[in-house]
Amino acid sequence: MAKTDALQGSLDLLVLKLLSRRPRLHGYAIMSAIAASSGEVLRVEEGSLYPALYRMEEAGWIRAEWVKKETGRRARVYELTASGKKQLGAEESRWQAVSLAINRVLKEA
Amino acid sequence: MSLWSRVANAVRGERLNREIDEEFESHVEDAIAAGRDPEEARRAFGSASRAREASHAVRASARIEDLVQDARFGVRILIKNPGFTAVVVLTLALGIGINTAIFSVVNGVLLNPLPFPHPEQLVALHESKPNFANGSISYPNFLDWRKDNHTFAAMGLARGYGFSMTGRGDAVQLSAEFLSDGYFAVLGVRPVLGREFTSADETPGASPVAMISEALWRNRFGGAQDVLGQTITLDGKNFTIVGIIPASLQLQVSNFQDSDVYAPISQWSNPNLMRRGAGLAFHGIGRLKPGVTIKQARADMKRVTGNLAAAFPDDDRGIGASMIPMKEQIVGGARDFLLILFGAVGFVLLIACANVASLTLARASGRGREFAIRAALGASRGRVIRQLLTESLLLGIAAGAIGLLPAAFGLKAALHALPAALPRANEIGLDFRVLAFASLISIATGILFGLAPAWRVAKENPQTALKEGGRGSSGGNQRTLSAFVIVEVAVALVLLTGAGLMVRSLVHLWDVDPGFNAHNVEMFSISMPPAMASATVQATRAKHLEVNEALAEVPGVTAVSQTWGAVPLAGEDDQWFWIDGQPKPRTNNDMNWAIDYIVDPDYLRAMQIPLKQGRFLSRLDNEHAPLVVVVDEVFANKYFPGQDPIGKRIDLDNFGGKAAEIVGVVGHVKQWGLDSDDTQQLRAQYYLACVQVPDDFLLGMRSGSNFLVRYQGNLAPVLGGLRSTVRRMSNEEQLFGEQTIEDIVAGSIASRRFAMMLLGGFAALSLLLACVGIYGMMAYLVSQRTQEVGIRMALGAKRSDVLLLVFKGGARLAATGMAAGLASAIGLTRLMQQLLFEVSPTDPGVMAVVCVLLMLVALAACFVPARRAASIEPMRALRTE
Numbered sequence: 001m002a003k004t005d006a007l008q009g010s011l012d013l014l015v016l017k018l019l020s021r022r023p024r025l026h027g028y029a030i031m032s033a034i035a036a037s038s039g040e041v042l043r044v045e046e047g048s049l050y051p052a053l054y055r056m057e058e059a060g061w062i063r064a065e066w067v068k069k070e071t072g073r074r075a076r077v078y079e080l081t082a083s084g085k086k087q088l089g090a091e092e093s094r095w096q097a098v099s100l101a102i103n104r105v106l107k108e109a
Numbered sequence: 110m111s112l113w114s115r116v117a118n119a120v121r122g123e124r125l126n127r128e129i130d131e132e133f134e135s136h137v138e139d140a141i142a143a144g145r146d147p148e149e150a151r152r153a154f155g156s157a158s159r160a161r162e163a164s165h166a167v168r169a170s171a172r173i174e175d176l177v178q179d180a181r182f183g184v185r186i187l188i189k190n191p192g193f194t195a196v197v198v199l200t201l202a203l204g205i206g207i208n209t210a211i212f213s214v215v216n217g218v219l220l221n222p223l224p225f226p227h228p229e230q231l232v233a234l235h236e237s238k239p240n241f242a243n244g245s246i247s248y249p250n251f252l253d254w255r256k257d258n259h260t261f262a263a264m265g266l267a268r269g270y271g272f273s274m275t276g277r278g279d280a281v282q283l284s285a286e287f288l289s290d291g292y293f294a295v296l297g298v299r300p301v302l303g304r305e306f307t308s309a310d311e312t313p314g315a316s317p318v319a320m321i322s323e324a325l326w327r328n329r330f331g332g333a334q335d336v337l338g339q340t341i342t343l344d345g346k347n348f349t350i351v352g353i354i355p356a357s358l359q360l361q362v363s364n365f366q367d368s369d370v371y372a373p374i375s376q377w378s379n380p381n382l383m384r385r386g387a388g389l390a391f392h393g394i395g396r397l398k399p400g401v402t403i404k405q406a407r408a409d410m411k412r413v414t415g416n417l418a419a420a421f422p423d424d425d426r427g428i429g430a431s432m433i434p435m436k437e438q439i440v441g442g443a444r445d446f447l448l449i450l451f452g453a454v455g456f457v458l459l460i461a462c463a464n465v466a467s468l469t470l471a472r473a474s475g476r477g478r479e480f481a482i483r484a485a486l487g488a489s490r491g492r493v494i495r496q497l498l499t500e501s502l503l504l505g506i507a508a509g510a511i512g513l514l515p516a517a518f519g520l521k522a523a524l525h526a527l528p529a530a531l532p533r534a535n536e537i538g539l540d541f542r543v544l545a546f547a548s549l550i551s552i553a554t555g556i557l558f559g560l561a562p563a564w565r566v567a568k569e570n571p572q573t574a575l576k577e578g579g580r581g582s583s584g585g586n587q588r589t590l591s592a593f594v595i596v597e598v599a600v601a602l603v604l605l606t607g608a609g610l611m612v613r614s615l616v617h618l619w620d621v622d623p624g625f626n627a628h629n630v631e632m633f634s635i636s637m638p639p640a641m642a643s644a645t646v647q648a649t650r651a652k653h654l655e656v657n658e659a660l661a662e663v664p665g666v667t668a669v670s671q672t673w674g675a676v677p678l679a680g681e682d683d684q685w686f687w688i689d690g691q692p693k694p695r696t697n698n699d700m701n702w703a704i705d706y707i708v709d710p711d712y713l714r715a716m717q718i719p720l721k722q723g724r725f726l727s728r729l730d731n732e733h734a735p736l737v738v739v740v741d742e743v744f745a746n747k748y749f750p751g752q753d754p755i756g757k758r759i760d761l762d763n764f765g766g767k768a769a770e771i772v773g774v775v776g777h778v779k780q781w782g783l784d785s786d787d788t789q790q791l792r793a794q795y796y797l798a799c800v801q802v803p804d805d806f807l808l809g810m811r812s813g814s815n816f817l818v819r820y821q822g823n824l825a826p827v828l829g830g831l832r833s834t835v836r837r838m839s840n841e842e843q844l845f846g847e848q849t850i851e852d853i854v855a856g857s858i859a860s861r862r863f864a865m866m867l868l869g870g871f872a873a874l875s876l877l878l879a880c881v882g883i884y885g886m887m888a889y890l891v892s893q894r895t896q897e898v899g900i901r902m903a904l905g906a907k908r909s910d911v912l913l914l915v916f917k918g919g920a921r922l923a924a925t926g927m928a929a930g931l932a933s934a935i936g937l938t939r940l941m942q943q944l945l946f947e948v949s950p951t952d953p954g955v956m957a958v959v960c961v962l963l964m965l966v967a968l969a970a971c972f973v974p975a976r977r978a979a980s981i982e983p984m985r986a987l988r989t990e
Contacts, residue, residue, distance in 0.1 A: 026132075026135065026136070026139070027132060027135075027136050028135070028136045028139035028140060028143075029139070032143070046133075046136065050129075050132070050133075069135065069138075071138060071142075073131075073134065073135050073138060074131060074135065075132075075135045075139075076128075076132045076135070
């Protein structure tokens, strides 16, 4: 379980970013969207995605709502909240800083 | 997440689970719609249940829900293992029950404040004298103390007495107290009706008034409101009732005891009442002014008594005031005893916990596979530990609830069996603090015995657990289990040593020769008819002789004697004297003291005290014959060392300095008790004849007298004969206060015997628990090592070798525990010194016996596991895995 920690920061970032671009996605759509927009490189497992979604919901960054699908089943769709937008900004700049630093190290080496 | 939504989530737990399922289903549906293979989609989801564990933990953040779930699961698990649950709950219930019971005694006696307003201001007052640190206060001294001090808000003085009430049917003996005015005001107790005594009531010559107890008022006066102003006839004198003392007053301090009747001290017709040097068994109480410390009061009283000593050097030289906080005075003697018991039951609980912990641990390692699977499915380690702790808490709470029952209902019954030695016994009960204590130890026990298994589980690596086929990493478990067993044996040894020391003390005490034969001696009092109140000296003597002769006629009675002075172990009395020929000492404090027994010639036969020299008192030593005295060996050796005391004379202060000739020497009697007599300062004893006492003393015996009779056969018919003889004399005379001297002797060591019984009980319990612990441990080891034993036997080990292996293992554990226990016992038994008699707290004999006993029990506990190990079939054992 602990090994997900390193990835977790980036999973949050990806989910928040996706939701900021396309509000009201359900879990499967988020998963497919991440896969699609990363060119099938990043694959998020369900076992990680849903805990992350619930955690961010608890933190108040996203909120969820039940909607009816065409099949008659209900789906739960997520959208960004105001504090989620702020969090996205913070995560983005942190990611930039980190990747910048890593790139710099790689170049020097 | 707010607390509220957490709670709501917990309650909605099931709904939450359904919602999560629904979301997952929707997800899988999308995946299948997107063209994925349904089977693969579900599998790709990871383990749905794992996702759910993790998601769930997050969604509910769900401490409370977890708790509810853990508890529900725990209850299910515990119900599924009724044997385990019953053993654990009963073991703990026993431990918690006796701890709660003893705590409620400690709470009621030691912790709760006295039931009076501002109890911290109350002190017990005594006179400190050369012979007595806390001696009685003379009435004149008390009056001056009360008048001259600056630190007390109020002071009171009291002394017990017995009145014969007549004029309302048959004569009745009533317990009574002579009180100074304002005694109850010192305590803060108000009469339910009327008033208490005023200084006017206390002035000599005031008309007699009395207060009566609420019980007497209800039983004898029908609770009538107009009881005030009615008269009550006590010892033939009419007292006007002025107040009713509430039944809620239950107090025993120094010489005060809540009684049927209370009368002002000035109504006591004792010729010595106003003598400053008289010791008449008065003791005082006082209430300090607000803000005054006992230290300030002591300094103040030092000034007061110093002034009195200067003013009355004959009587008051060397006399001070001693004061003891009242609670200390009342319960001080019981403190050590109770704390020792409290410690002992704490130890029993500790053993119970260790036992249950090792049971739980053995079981937890059996459940290793369950925990490993849950961990693999994503349940966090914390979650599993929480689960285990919840289970043990459930057990602890169940045990507490069950343990409280005997504590609640058994306690009152147990207290009735208790010797009257325990002060404040009536105040013991279940209150908030006791309940809080019971809950606290239930929870603490739950955590204490639950922690070890939880800790072991936490350290376990799920993968090895799975690989080991659910047996867990047994090496660590064995070490922990061994530690438990060692602790159990050590604690059991401490308790057994304590109990053993008590047994030895009592054996020693029973062996002590009291100096008389207590068997078949009955003591009682007879009240004389009120008409005797005005009898002359001659008539009084004649009456006593008549009663003596009548009693001697009763079938079965072999010797009769009145006893007006001290009674061995039951009543003290002392007198001053000086050796004839020497000048009379200037002050009382320079006089010689001796315990005086004022008896009839048959006394020696009644008590079977050995005559050492000369003769005892005889019928010829009457009021016309010269004054004679018989002394004991201690007296002879102290005052006439190396001389023949027969024929020597002593001058008796009570007889106005009249000389008495020593006519005989008898054996010493243990007046102060079987245990402490040898260490007392005042031990010299002498015997005087009832018929030879001075007239004023004799007239004091007109209201009644105390008797000792030796009898043959059964007591009941003899007592019946005595009663009917007394009734035949007149219906105004009555026999009361009967008790056997044997009971008095037994009562003097009752609290020790009680301590021995309780400690012995607790020790037996701890031995049993330790035995179960060792058995469990060895059985577990044997089951863990079945394969190893199989291999050994396959390689040629004989069954006897296997037997030996198990016994050795058990013996090694027991020996380690005993070593630890001996070290602790040597440190701890010193605390019970006060309860011991002629036994060292580290008595090697006791310790050796205890060690042998424990080792035997340990080996016995190994017997069944050893047999099981020895009967292992090598081939089957090797095939089992």
